Amino acid sequence: MIRLITCILMTLSLGACSSASVKPWERGNLAKSSMTFGYDSMIDSTDDHIYFSKEATSGGRSFGAGGCGCN
Amino acid sequence: MKKFLAVLNNRITLLILFGLLTTQVSAIAADGKPVDLSPYKGKVVLLDFWASWCTPCRKSFPWLNQMKEKKSAKGLVIIGVNVDEKNADAQYFLEQNKAAFNIIYDPKGVHASFYNIPGMPTSLIFGRDGKLIHQHSGFKTKNTVGYERLIDNALSQ
Amino acid sequence: MQLKNSNKIALAAAGLLGAVNTAQVSAADWDHEASVLYYGESDGRVQDGSIKYKGKRTNDDDNVLTLNLGIDTLTGSSPSGIAPSGDVQVVATPSGGSTTTYQANKLTLDDTFLDTRVDLGASWDQSILDENTRLNVGASLSKEYDYLHLGVSGGVSRELNNNNTTLSLGLAYSADTIEAVGNTPVPLADISAAKGSSDESKDTLDFVVGVTQVLSKNSILQLNYGLTQADGYLNDPYKRISRVDSSGKIVQNLNESRPGDRLGHNIYGALKHNFSDNVLSTSARLHTDDFGIDSVTLDTKYNINLGNRRSIEPHIRYYHQTAADFYAPQLDATAPIPEFASADYRLAEFDAYTLGATYRFGGRKGREWRVTGELYSQNPKREKLTASQAGLDANPGFDALLLSIGVKF
Numbered sequence: 001m002i003r004l005i006t007c008i009l010m011t012l013s014l015g016a017c018s019s020a021s022v023k024p025w026e027r028g029n030l031a032k033s034s035m036t037f038g039y040d041s042m043i044d045s046t047d048d049h050i051y052f053s054k055e056a057t058s059g060g061r062s063f064g065a066g067g068c069g070c071n
Numbered sequence: 072m073k074k075f076l077a078v079l080n081n082r083i084t085l086l087i088l089f090g091l092l093t094t095q096v097s098a099i100a101a102d103g104k105p106v107d108l109s110p111y112k113g114k115v116v117l118l119d120f121w122a123s124w125c126t127p128c129r130k131s132f133p134w135l136n137q138m139k140e141k142k143s144a145k146g147l148v149i150i151g152v153n154v155d156e157k158n159a160d161a162q163y164f165l166e167q168n169k170a171a172f173n174i175i176y177d178p179k180g181v182h183a184s185f186y187n188i189p190g191m192p193t194s195l196i197f198g199r200d201g202k203l204i205h206q207h208s209g210f211k212t213k214n215t216v217g218y219e220r221l222i223d224n225a226l227s228q
Numbered sequence: 229m230q231l232k233n234s235n236k237i238a239l240a241a242a243g244l245l246g247a248v249n250t251a252q253v254s255a256a257d258w259d260h261e262a263s264v265l266y267y268g269e270s271d272g273r274v275q276d277g278s279i280k281y282k283g284k285r286t287n288d289d290d291n292v293l294t295l296n297l298g299i300d301t302l303t304g305s306s307p308s309g310i311a312p313s314g315d316v317q318v319v320a321t322p323s324g325g326s327t328t329t330y331q332a333n334k335l336t337l338d339d340t341f342l343d344t345r346v347d348l349g350a351s352w353d354q355s356i357l358d359e360n361t362r363l364n365v366g367a368s369l370s371k372e373y374d375y376l377h378l379g380v381s382g383g384v385s386r387e388l389n390n391n392n393t394t395l396s397l398g399l400a401y402s403a404d405t406i407e408a409v410g411n412t413p414v415p416l417a418d419i420s421a422a423k424g425s426s427d428e429s430k431d432t433l434d435f436v437v438g439v440t441q442v443l444s445k446n447s448i449l450q451l452n453y454g455l456t457q458a459d460g461y462l463n464d465p466y467k468r469i470s471r472v473d474s475s476g477k478i479v480q481n482l483n484e485s486r487p488g489d490r491l492g493h494n495i496y497g498a499l500k501h502n503f504s505d506n507v508l509s510t511s512a513r514l515h516t517d518d519f520g521i522d523s524v525t526l527d528t529k530y531n532i533n534l535g536n537r538r539s540i541e542p543h544i545r546y547y548h549q550t551a552a553d554f555y556a557p558q559l560d561a562t563a564p565i566p567e568f569a570s571a572d573y574r575l576a577e578f579d580a581y582t583l584g585a586t587y588r589f590g591g592r593k594g595r596e597w598r599v600t601g602e603l604y605s606q607n608p609k610r611e612k613l614t615a616s617q618a619g620l621d622a623n624p625g626f627d628a629l630l631l632s633i634g635v636k637f
Contacts, residue, residue, distance in 0.1 A: 021389045021390050021392040021442065022390075022392055022442050022444065022445050023180065023183070023184065023188070023390070024183075024188055024189060024190045024191050024193075024390065024391070025120065025122070025154040025177075025180045025183035025184075025188055025191060026180060026445050027124070027191070027391075027445070028122060028123075028124050028154075028155060028156055028157075028160070028445075029445055029446050029502045030442060030445065030446075030448060030502075031122075031124035031125070032124070032502065032507065034500070034502075034507040034509070034531040034539075034541075035448060035500050035502055035507055037440060037448070037450055037498065037500070040598075041282075042261050042263060042280060042282050042296075042634065043263065043586075043598070043600065043632065043634060046263070046265060046278075046280065046632070050267060050630070051547075053574075054574060054580075054604075054606065054628075055523070055547060055549060055574060055580065056519070056521045056523065056549055056552065056574055056575055057492075057494070057513070057515040057521070057523045057525065057547075057549060058456065058492075059434065059436070059454045059456060059492075059494050059496075059513075059515075060452065060454065060494055060496035060511070060513040060525070061452070061496065061498075189390070190391075209359075211288050211289070211290075212288045213288050213289075
């Protein structure tokens with residue numbers, strides 16, 4: 001049983017390895033503003049403020065991330 | 072149940088071997104091809120990997136143009152390697168940011184993966200003997216003095 | 229009605245760290261953004277107009293200074309919390325200076341309410357240790373007639389796996405002062421009773437931890453966990469709650485009362501996926517707190533590229549919250565007064581829907597313009613009142629329109 005689980009996990013991890021991380025030169029689509037978290041932070045924070053004033057929940061979003069990953 | 076597990080084990084072993092094989096195959100295919108520098112034998116070559124979506128590239132182009140103007144007579148060759156998947160994006164960028172140097176296109180990242188570019192943009196400097204002498208990623212104005220010195224050193228060889 | 233300042237993870241005052249970097253000053257890039265916004269609710273309720281500005285300066289070392297400034301003007305009326313009744317009601321206004329008359333069989337909206345709010349923020353973001361680790365610090369301030377907010381924040385983020393994974397951590401602290409017009413009402417005292425002190429304080433601590441993970445060339449995921457602890461004066465000094473007898477007659481109006489602390493948790497997940505030219509952004513947030521409020525928020529946007537630097541992005545949002553444990557549209561006059569009670573519609577159980585769209589287009593000199601229109605509808609669960617108040621709704625809900633124009637330059 002343990003062997004079975006180990007084998008499944010190994011196969012899954014190999015699958016993860018071959019799909020790998022996105023290379024620096026492949027980030028064109030991720031660099032699009034619509035694909036970047038926090039790109040429209042002004043309207044986002046205005047929306048959040050309105051919702052927080054009319055509803056009982058706040059928070060959720062955090063920093064911007066993603067993007068072109070340029071150095 | 073035991074027989075089922077035994078068969079399953081064999082299948083899983085096959086799957087793992089298959090996975091390993093394909094990973095090796097794709098790894099070989101992913102190694103890519105170098106840029107052919109033979110036309111530039113005896114010259115110092117600066118390969119600059121850039122893309123329309125790379126913000127620091129906007130700043131690097133004026134400096135690259137300046138380097139070409141100042142040093143091509145002394146034997147400096149600058150080649151901009153574009154990695155945009157859509158050529159139209161690259162052309163739009165070139166309309167806004169003129170390049171005085173040659174541009175080659177690498178939309179599938181064949182050259183980028185050969186040199187295993189660690190970030191965008193990346194500049195590779197090859198000496199007159201064709202050997203890689205320097206590599207840097209990113210573009211910061213304060214570092215350009217150092218880059219220029221490196222180029223001058225390579226040109227003086 | 230107070231405008232509560234959300235705790236932005238903002239960055240610090242420039243003067244602290246922006247020291248002397250004269251050689252590189254000329255190499256700094258400025259990005260500016262400005263917007264105007266109109267928000268208006270149905271039935272003569274709240275209307276808000278605002279102007280906002282954000283400036284971001286990035287220098288050659290990739291240090292980022294962000295400054296923001298906003299001005300809001302609020303008018304209109306807001307539900308008082310007093311129950312609707314078959315009788316005309318004349319009650320003292322929260323400021324105590326005069327009285328308000330509420331018509332029979334109508335929602336009791338308090339219209340003695342006009343305010344201007346100013347908010348300022350500054351933040352600083354730079355790499356520390358190495359190019360993959362960044363630190364941010366910030367300060368914020370907002371002021372309106374009866375409310376002062378002061379806040380500081382800080383956070384770190386780290387890139388891993390060749391910029392495919394970003395881990396981030398943030399902390400924000402707010403010290404707010406509430407100076408209710410006419411002084412702070414005593415919780416659960418009669419609304420015409422003598423008032424208490426002139427100012428109250430509220431402290432809030434926010435903590436966020438999150439990971440952003442690139443899933444593929446076309447997909448990116450963000451997962452955050454957040455915690456908020458608020459302590460101090462959490463009441464709305466202008467909200468009341470009525471004690472109603474079995475014949476539907478309002479026997480007494482009391483000042484509301486909420487607990488002195490509130491602990492909330494939320495988890496948030498967002499996914500962005502690029503489909504050749506269009507981008508789908510979708511997110512879900514779950515919240516729970518010890519006021520007894522549980523909520524779920526689902527938000528989806530689809531950005532359609534129209535070519536030539538133009539795009540249209542429809543937007544849909546669904547929100548549901550359960551009522552606070554101490555929420556009631558009114559109190560039974562024959563029952564003992566509970567320790568905490570509020571008829572504030574924002575603590576009730578409701579569904580809310582947003583439907584809208586944003587149109588973006590490029591202008592001259594690389595400017596990016598944005599026009600947004602949204603419709604918001606809050607639909608509360610109908611709470612039962614007494615038989616004699618049949619046909620009256622203590623919290624009918626409302627619709628609101630939001631219009632905004634913005635430009636990045």
